[in-house]
Amino acid sequence: MKRLIFILVIGFGWASCSSDDKYEAEKGDLIGNWVLAETLISAGGPHYWVDVDNGNQLQFQEDGKFNSDRFKECSEGLFRINGNELLLQYTCDDFKPKNENDDGFISYHIEYKSDHFILKPTSGPICIEGCSYKYRRQ
DSSP: OHHHHHHHHHHHHHHTOOTTOOBOOOHHHHOEEEEEEEEEEOSSSOOEEEEOTTOOEEEEOTTSEEEESSOSSOOEEEEEEETTEEEEEEOOTTOOOTTOOTTSOEEEEEEEOSSEEEEEEOSSSOOTTOOEEEEEEO
């Protein structure tokens, strides 16, 4: 009887797993080069993903630094992950992005998958209808 219960528990546990399950990103998951591939948009109706040509690039390094071509004025900074939050802090003198929070970070909710991650802004001007940015590993 114990063996049957054990097999059922293992079977249900295994069956409930999915390769699409979300999990909290860790710093090591992001190390490497990423490019903005799609953006989620809405004009007040349904949301849909749109391909992005020549999307901005992000490069995360093991030492907690990142490079990005998003802003002309500054291309480098520091990053960290707190649970499902990605924090970017640009480190160029006299550069203050409009979407910084009070602590000097641009913050995003991050959903990480093996070949891409999705960023949803949580600081600065936020899209009322909801917007998301999908980055793919290069």
